[in-house]
Amino acid sequence: MVRRPTARRHQPWADDIFKVLKDVGVRQMAYVPDGGHARLIELCLADKGIRSVLLTTEEEGVAQLAGAWLGGQRGVMLTQSGGVGNCINMLSIIRECRIPLLALVSMRGQWGEQFPWQVPMGQGTQAALESMGVIVHHVDEAERVGETVFAATQLAFNAHRAVAVIISQRLTGTGARG
Amino acid sequence: MAARKAKPAHITLQRRAVVKRILKHRGDALVVSGIGNASQDCAAAGDDPNNFYLFGIMGGAAMVGLGMALAQPKRRVVVITGDGELLAGIGSLATIGVQAPKNLAIVVIDNQAYGATGMQDTHTGHGVDLAAIALGSGFANAATVYTAPELEAAMDPILEDRGPFLAVVKVHAKAVRRVKVPNDGPYMRSRFRRALLGDAADD
Numbered sequence A: 001m002v003r004r005p006t007a008r009r010h011q012p013w014a015d016d017i018f019k020v021l022k023d024v025g026v027r028q029m030a031y032v033p034d035g036g037h038a039r040l041i042e043l044c045l046a047d048k049g050i051r052s053v054l055l056t057t058e059e060e061g062v063a064q065l066a067g068a069w070l071g072g073q074r075g076v077m078l079t080q081s082g083g084v085g086n087c088i089n090m091l092s093i094i095r096e097c098r099i100p101l102l103a104l105v106s107m108r109g110q111w112g113e114q115f116p117w118q119v120p121m122g123q124g125t126q127a128a129l130e131s132m133g134v135i136v137h138h139v140d141e142a143e144r145v146g147e148t149v150f151a152a153t154q155l156a157f158n159a160h161r162a163v164a165v166i167i168s169q170r171l172t173g174t175g176a177r178g
Numbered sequence B: 001m002a003a004r005k006a007k008p009a010h011i012t013l014q015r016r017a018v019v020k021r022i023l024k025h026r027g028d029a030l031v032v033s034g035i036g037n038a039s040q041d042c043a044a045a046g047d048d049p050n051n052f053y054l055f056g057i058m059g060g061a062a063m064v065g066l067g068m069a070l071a072q073p074k075r076r077v078v079v080i081t082g083d084g085e086l087l088a089g090i091g092s093l094a095t096i097g098v099q100a101p102k103n104l105a106i107v108v109i110d111n112q113a114y115g116a117t118g119m120q121d122t123h124t125g126h127g128v129d130l131a132a133i134a135l136g137s138g139f140a141n142a143a144t145v146y147t148a149p150e151l152e153a154a155m156d157p158i159l160e161d162r163g164p165f166l167a168v169v170k171v172h173a174k175a176v177r178r179v180k181v182p183n184d185g186p187y188m189r190s191r192f193r194r195a196l197l198g199d200a201a202d203d
Helices: A013-023 A035-045 A058-070 A081-087 A091-096 A116-131 A142-158 B015-024 B037-044 B061-071 B083-087 B091-099 B130-136 B148-159 B185-202
Strands: A026-031 A051-054 A074-080 A101-106 A135-139 A162-167 B030-033 B051-053 B077-082 B104-110 B141-145 B165-170
Touching: A013 A026, A013 A035, A013 A142, A026 A035, A026 A058, A026 B061, A035 A051, A035 A074, A035 A101, A051 B061, A051 B091, A058 A074, A058 A081, A058 A091, A058 A101, A058 B061, A058 B091, A058 B185, A074 A081, A081 A101, A081 A116, A091 A162, A101 A116, A101 A142, A116 A135, A116 A162, A135 A142, A142 A162, B015 B037, B015 B077, B015 B104, B015 B148, B030 B037, B030 B061, B037 B051, B037 B077, B037 B104, B051 B185, B061 B077, B061 B083, B061 B091, B061 B104, B077 B083, B083 B104, B083 B130, B091 B130, B104 B130, B104 B148, B130 B141, B130 B165, B141 B148, B148 B165
Parallel strands: A026 A051, A026 A074, A074 A101, A101 A162, A135 A162, B030 B051, B030 B077, B077 B104, B104 B165, B141 B165
Antiparallel strands: none
């Protein structure tokens, strides 16, 4: 029998992401609580070298990370796919000033989604990002998460680009409660 | 909570003069200015590599200030923005209140109108009290300023005292002469980072 996709509580790939973030010197993390990023959020909150900032809406994080980089610090935004739509106008500063942005997007409305209201923004996530010039990397295999995020950090912080890594719902799970 | 002050019959403070006064003794403070007249006000007070002018991202100025204040805890960061701009990102006051950056001050140049689109009313002329929202969000202090002596009393909270602090400065809505402001994004961000970080701007 094929196993039904469900919420993944075990997210060992998040530890690989955390190691990359530490290695490249990320100092600020902006987030809205999200099951897909639960493990990574825990790791960041427990780290004294990373300032984790809880947002009321994801667009705040885009502005915060622009300010962080202007002030000399690297940052990362952790968002669910639904939050990407909130960021569109705020991405103007990233694009117009060519400021680095690293966003890690945990998907809903994609692989095996069971809840209908997650589908519109989930299916629109990549197009929304690309409409504002954000370069999109995809990852759907646990063992490739670390290298994909590392590649994204190089493009973001060394080549001064806006980069989002879309982490497939195959890894984050479908979510049990909509 | 502090009792609301009685409003004077006429608002007499002029926005350019208010911002010029605030920035007169800024020292090495970093200044972020919000879309619209606030960026004009800051440039008119004297262009400076420690200024970062915003011309878009309505509602984003306070959060740019937060990210900068967290990155540069030894420098004062002053966000100067309009009432319409802050209202567009009002949730950011809650985010900033929780982070409680001691070195951040937000100055709202409040003309109770959307100046760039034809002076339509904002909520601040209809009872919305931004200073009360800041206090309710956990800011260390907040004040609404109507007069020149009240502006003088707000100078230390803006530039020196432990923050986060929010000042709402009520200014009249008469049109002011426009000035030229650098708006080339890559130039401004490189100028700002070079002045602040020196050679580390290349890292």
